[in-house]
Amino acid sequence: MSEILVKHHEPIVYRVYEYLKENHLGKENGIKREDLALKLNIPMRALRKITSEINSSSELEKLISTTNCCYMCKTESECESATQSTFRQAFSLLKKAYKMEKSAAEMEESRKRFDNMNNGK
Numbered sequence: 001m002s003e004i005l006v007k008h009h010e011p012i013v014y015r016v017y018e019y020l021k022e023n024h025l026g027k028e029n030g031i032k033r034e035d036l037a038l039k040l041n042i043p044m045r046a047l048r049k050i051t052s053e054i055n056s057s058s059e060l061e062k063l064i065s066t067t068n069c070c071y072m073c074k075t076e077s078e079c080e081s082a083t084q085s086t087f088r089q090a091f092s093l094l095k096k097a098y099k100m101e102k103s104a105a106e107m108e109e110s111r112k113r114f115d116n117m118n119n120g121k
Contacts, residue, residue, distance in 0.1 A: 008059055016040060016050050017060055020072050027078050030069030055086075 019040060024031050031039070037047045051070060054063040064073045064082040073079045 009053060009057065012042070012046075013050050013053055013060075016042070016047070017054055017063065020063055020070060021061070024071045026074035027064070027069075027071055030066075030071035032069050033065070036070055 016036075020031075020036075023029070033044065033047060036042075037044050040047075042050070051063055051065040054060050055065070062073050062079065062082075064071055064078060066082075066085065073082060
């Protein structure tokens with residue numbers, strides 16, 4: 001990768017990115033999220049945000065992070081597998097959001113019926 005000329009992220013993002021690039025290239029060299037957070041002295045919540053930012057960046061190569069470990073994608077197969085995993089997660093969240101929206105609409109309809117009964121309508 002060529003040197004980054006214009007930086008769009010906080011320094012901690014580049015620090016995590018460079019550490020993974022140098023030390024955890026390929027799935028076989030993955031590091032557990034907890035270990036990575038301890039190694040870099042970063043809270044887990046912040047690490048999740050950072051890895052998400054790296055994955056979403058058009059400036060940086062992709063970091064592949066799973067529920068168990070983080071690593072830089074080394075092969076096309078690893079990238080394809082990670083992409084499929086991301087699509088599955090996104091689809092699952094979409095289904096969850098749809099169910100929540102449907103449940104909220106049903107609750108609102110029940111509330112309206114209850115209000116109408118109590119107001120004698």
